[in-house]
Amino acid sequence: MMTVAGSLVAGRGDRGRLIEISLAHVRRSRGEAGCLEHGVAVDAESADRLVFFERWRDREAPLAxxxxxxxxxxxxxxxxxxxxxPVLRIYGAEEIRASKA
Structure with missing residues (x-):
C-alpha cells in the first residue's frame, strides 16, 4: 500500500477557489483504479491550509x-x-492492526 500526504496554503483571497478545485480533484480521484482513500480537510489551526491524505493499493496506482x-x-x-x-510526501506503507487488550 502507498500513502500520500500533502498540504497547500491558499494565497490571499484564493481559499474558496482552492477548496473548490481540491474537492473536485479528490472526488474524481476516488473513482480511479487502486484508490482506497482520497481526502482533503481544512487545518483546524490554520484555516488557509488544506491537508490531503491518500491511500493507494500499490505503487503503480498513485503513479498512474x-x-x-x-x-x-x-x-x-x-x-x-x-x-x-505545495508539500507532497509519498510513502510505502504496511497496515498494522492494533490488537485488543
Missing part, C-alpha cells in the same frame, strides 16, 4: 494518478493559487 491530465491540471492550478510551494 499523477500521470493523468486531470491530476496535472489540478496540481498546476493549485500551485498558482497557493501562497507557497
Amino acid at each position: 494518478h499523477f500521470a493523468l491530465a486531470a491530476s496535472r491540471e489540478f496540481a498546476a492550478e493549485a500551485a498558482r493559487l497557493a501562497a507557497a510551494p
Whole structure:
C-alpha cells in the first residue's frame, strides 16, 4: 500500500477557489483504479491550509494518478493559487492492526 500526504496554503483571497478545485480533484480521484482513500480537510489551526491524505493499493496506482491530465491540471492550478510551494510526501506503507487488550 502507498500513502500520500500533502498540504497547500491558499494565497490571499484564493481559499474558496482552492477548496473548490481540491474537492473536485479528490472526488474524481476516488473513482480511479487502486484508490482506497482520497481526502482533503481544512487545518483546524490554520484555516488557509488544506491537508490531503491518500491511500493507494500499490505503487503503480498513485503513479498512474499523477500521470493523468486531470491530476496535472489540478496540481498546476493549485500551485498558482497557493501562497507557497505545495508539500507532497509519498510513502510505502504496511497496515498494522492494533490488537485488543
